[in-house]
């Protein structure tokens with residue numbers, strides 16, 4: 001049987017110290033990974049926003065801005081498909097342009113109010129014309145909030161966060 005020489009014993013002690021250090025680092029890393037995964041999962045429940053906007057440039061601007069802020073975004077240029085898309089996508093917020101061909105945003109907001117499943121979805125209306133009485137009419141139709149174009153990015157993001165937060 002081998003006897004542990006002092007050198008061997010010292011090596012063994014050093015090795016076990018190294019092993020314990022390695023093990024504790026490994027545990028720390030696992031805890032750290034665990035919290036990272038939990039964090040990523042937290043971020044994964046991002047809010048869904050449906051943008052109904054016939055102007056391609058505006059649609060792209062709104063979409064890019066919201067995606068850059070971790071929103072899940074779908075865009076729609078034809079208001080006639082709005083109800084089907086709301087039912088398919090189940091957004092937490094609808095951003096509704098008012099001036100659109102075929103069907104106006106105002107009519108869509110109004111019609112949403114008589115659909116039991118769509119009525120609870122908040123609408124942020126955006127309009128190019130801020131005429132006298134526009135705000136009252138849009139809010140009266142059932143929109144949660146109203147912004148007039150050109151919409152500033154900070155103002156826009158603030159309104160979206162205020163409604164979805």
Ligand code: MN
Pocket residue numbers: 053054055097098099100
């Ligand atoms: Mn438009």
